[in-house]
Amino acid sequence: MLLLHLTFIFTNLISIVFGTSVTPSESSSSSVNPPASVPSGFVTTRGNQFVLNEKPFAFVGANSYWLPLLTSQDDVDATLKSMHDAGVKVLRTWGFNAINGSELAGALQSGVTYYQVWNSSQWELNDGPQGLQRLDQVISTAEKYDIKLIVAFTNNWVGYGGAELYINWIAGAGNTHDVFFTNPQIIKSYQSYVQTIVNRYKSSPTIFAWELMNEARCLGDLPAGPNCVASKPTLTTWYRQQSDFVRSLDPHHMITTGGEGHFNWTKPATYWFNGTLFSDYNFNGQAGEDFERDLALPNIDFGTYHLYPQTWYPQLDFPGSNFTVQQWGLEWITDHANAAARVGKPLILEEFGVTGLQNKTAIYPTWVNHAIQTQHAIFPWQFGQLGLKEDGGNRLIKYADALIDGASPNDGFAIYPNQTAVFNIFTNAAKVQARRSQ
Template identity: 30%
Template sequence: MDQAVEARSRDRVSRMFRAAAEMGLTVCRSWAFNDGAYNALQVSPGHFDERVFKALDRVLVEAGRHGVRLILSLANNLEAYGGKTQYVRWAWEEGVGLSASNDSFFFDPAIRDYFKVYLKTLLTRKNHLTGVEYRDDPTILAWELMNEPRCTTDPSGDTLQRWIEEMAAYVKSIDRKHLLTVGTEGFYGPTSPPSKLAVNPGIWKDNNYGSDFIRNAKIPDIDFASIHLYPDTWLLQQRATVDEKLEFAKRWVASHIEDGDTELGKPVLTTEFGLSHRAQGFDPAHRDVLYRAIYDIVYGSAARGGAGAAAFVWQLAPEGMEEFHDDFSVVPSEHPSLRRLIKEQSCRLAKLRRGAGEEAKRALSACAAGSS
């Protein structure tokens, strides 16, 4: 969205969707929030910048042109693009906030009302280019309540659970056409059995972050579960070797797909995963090995009709966006082996669908164009 605001950078959006389509990718996860920051969508509670809304309209149209559907995240646990911190700051500045704690985002009635105003405004937005309201737009595959929600002040998980239940019900009261997910990282919580808690990584084993993967995902209004995967960060204190990171990654993804099969009866998407190029001893080949391992687990599940549905690289970027890169950014054109691997995964998943639907047909068309 941010790159679609100003004319000089809009081509980046087109190039990214074009590159994605050439690799057979049919779904992209992106932010639909920017609260109080540069080029903010929501400049203050309930007040929106039409110029930025038009940019989001353009993103939807451009994605549709390239046959890519979107998972749109609605808020950020982190401070980037405002995040929950900005909502708490607004309430504090207006004299209605109960607490200066960032976690008051989840329990303060005034802040929950701020968020609901944003949700209703976004979901009922009429695209100025198509005349279609977002809640009716088929380019949107799903909404994600928050990127990596955590509530550290309540490790029982009750506060976050209540917030998810309330906001999921509210979204569904406005839009029942699109799928909905939470946006969790996948940490097992207090209601999980010891065997699952043991899967949590390193210092996360006891999970004092207020999230509870299975409990959160079981909420009826949640249509699919999500997990993230960052072995470099999560196993940093253990000084894990490359092989140890790989084994953890495979166990992490397989465990959650098992949950989808046996506990949830819902798809499980790995909506972020990657390796940091700043990790000690990093070699680009390590990414190929990790990606292949994750893709094989997801494909194996999908092939037998299981819960494994997809795995999204964090993060793909077009050329010329170096100022936005982080430790995990990948420019596909600069990493041919990784590009081929992503395309191979897209193609074999598309073939499982036997060509049903426009997305699968587009992916198969990209596959037919060759492996380069």
């Protein structure tokens, strides 16, 4: 989740379900095709469990998209050490950072990390010290601290060079967001970049899994077109194609979607707003996802979903409303746990967050406990680090992302070690997960 994503939160409406329960469109069963017999140190799956070296691997993870954006190896090292000390076992970060050619001079001056430069219908790779070598450093340092990585290949949103750079440079202006998933030239270009990343790291046991896209939807910063709607499996087809492609490159690492976990139910949840009954975006397939169908794909090894009810539908979150952020989150967790159990694959609550320290302290324990009780891993958005030294601890990175007084970027969701009442929720959960891994 990036701040730029918030432009579109009004489209992601939350349900208040009255009366009867909601049933999925289908009870999915999967043709499970986990990675081939994996080398030592690689994580794989066994039913609904992750497995590492033949033992169950339960864990608490962390999100840090900004870690490869740091220019100081000392700060990278300090951050990963902090994660290790907190019990973090898996880190999720971006395997993409792209710019337009017009941004290159500024990027060189500011030192911002970039892996791709777009000047035409084909990008140029930057595998130098301001490019992929920074991702190399993150991966090698993570290995030092026994932390594995989920690496996302691109972004649904414009932030840090997502899908719409491909659309603008290849398909051209005037196209809808969903052409990213169907245009043959765009798919070829995406796969070329994916192949670059996978081939660079496919022998590394530090890679936990490959992620096809962060938060894929029919719409992005561009609107959706008529070819990406609930009745047409545009995203499911793309997930199948790309997961099959990645598996052809890498038989050992796991693959996941990176999706937010939207459902496509025949009787979707509804909610009342201003006297009108609405069909809910999270459940009616309008986003393009079909969580159960997508999870059942043979080369999707585990499920992901995200959880931001406070910001997804703030109109319902007001004093006196019968909607509560906490309860809605518990039901969302249950819905995904039940769906993953039917499909028979592991599950990660890959991003979740509320703003406000008091909200975090009150709500996170219930969400975390429920997720752990239903046997899946958790990745709060996002890990906060203090004491960063580069540029004296103050540096504008890009957009509104900045280091301020040594603190890593904070979009309102960051969790810092000095916020002990919140931070300890996750360190204690990490201890529970570690005991399950013995």
